[in-house]
Amino acid sequence: ETGVTQTPRHLVMGMTNKKSLKCEQHLGHNAMYxxxxxxxxxxxxxxxxxxxxxxxxxxxxxxxxxxxxxSSHLFLHLHTLQPEDSALYLCAxxxxxxxxxxxxxxxxxxxxxxx
Amino acid sequence: xxxxxxxxxxxxxxxxxxxxxxxxxxxxxxxxxxxxxxxWGQLINLFYIPSGTKQNGRLSATTVATERxxxxxxxxxxxTDSGVYFCAVGSLAGGTSYGKLTFGQGTxxxxxx
Numbered sequence: 001e002t003g004v005t006q007t008p009r010h011l012v013m014g015m016t017n018k019k020s021l022k023c024e025q026h027l028g029h030n031a032m033y034x035x036x037x038x039x040x041x042x043x044x045x046x047x048x049x050x051x052x053x054x055x056x057x058x059x060x061x062x063x064x065x066x067x068x069x070x071s072s073h074l075f076l077h078l079h080t081l082q083p084e085d086s087a088l089y090l091c092a093x094x095x096x097x098x099x100x101x102x103x104x105x106x107x108x109x110x111x112x113x114x115x
Numbered sequence: 116x117x118x119x120x121x122x123x124x125x126x127x128x129x130x131x132x133x134x135x136x137x138x139x140x141x142x143x144x145x146x147x148x149x150x151x152x153x154x155w156g157q158l159i160n161l162f163y164i165p166s167g168t169k170q171n172g173r174l175s176a177t178t179v180a181t182e183r184x185x186x187x188x189x190x191x192x193x194x195t196d197s198g199v200y201f202c203a204v205g206s207l208a209g210g211t212s213y214g215k216l217t218f219g220q221g222t223x224x225x226x227x228x
Contacts, residue, residue: 002160033215037156042119043201043218056215088156102146102205104216106158 003027004107006091012113013081021076021110023091030095032074033104034066037088049074081114088112117142117206121219128192128226136187136222138202146205146216147178149187153198161187161200192226199223 004025013019025032034046048056049068063085065077074091088111094104118141128134140147149161162169162176164185169176173192178185189196203216 002157042220043203043216045215045217048215090156090158103148103160103163104203105160106150109156109158111156 002105002107004091004093004105006089006107006110008110009108010111010113012115013078014115015081015083017081018077018079020078021089021091021112023074023076023107025072025074025091025093025105025107027093027105029093029105030071031093032068032071033092033094034074034076035090035092035106037090037109039087043090047076078112081112083114086113117144117204117217119202119204119217119219121200121202121222123222124220125223126225128224130192130194130226130228132192132226133188133190134192134224136189136200136202136224138185138187138204138219140183140185140202140204142183142206144180144183144204144206146203147185148203148216149176149185150201150203151196151198152201152221158201189224192224194226194228197224197226 007022032049035043037043046060047066052068067075088109090109091107120139122137147165150158164176164178166180173190175188199221201221203218
């Protein structure tokens with residue numbers, strides 16, 4: 001238990017479906033992130049939110065749409081995905097300012113399969 | 116951007132053996148973390164160690180920031196240590212890195228009983 005909870009843990013969706021991944025952190029952090037882990041590739045940063053404001057979009061296709069209603073919750077809305085989007089999606093959180101002790105904590109991940 | 120290289124890519128050990136995993140990075144960093152990814156996908160924090168040495172039980176880590184590398188030591192390995200070990204760094208370039216970590220490819224560790 002890291003204090004970062006993701007749901008669902010597993011998701012299978014068709015290419016025409018719309019679904020959402022949810023992340024919640026109980027650590028009092030103000031920064032939240034989405035990372036993507038595909039087979040045979042390193043983890044890739046997708047989005048960064050700081051105090052609910054998006055500060056980074058790492059050239060992610062528009063079929064992935066993040067939403068951060070408050071510092072504790074982060075969503076990733078999915079629509080018209082492609083089979084190559086199948087991957088493990090990891091949510092993370094950290095404190096905001098300063099490098100000292102700015103440890104990032106990950107959730108358990110959501111395994112997404114697009115069929 | 117910053118490059119992160121981990122070695123070895125794969126490591127097979129007998130239970131009880133010791134091992135050293137290495138992480139080289141190409142630029143100055145203000146954040147370096149070691150993670151263990153379990154078979155279910157979760158990344159478990161092992162160390163936050165942008166510099167210096169830390170120990171936690173059978174694990175210890177050392178980062179020599181001036182020479183741009185970090186080492187993770189596992190002593191008296193157990194089968195539960197199996198999994199993938201990742202090094203991730205946050206670069207000084209561009210200011211505060213928050214959690215914008217760049218990950219290495221990982222070291223796949225298998226410990227046999």
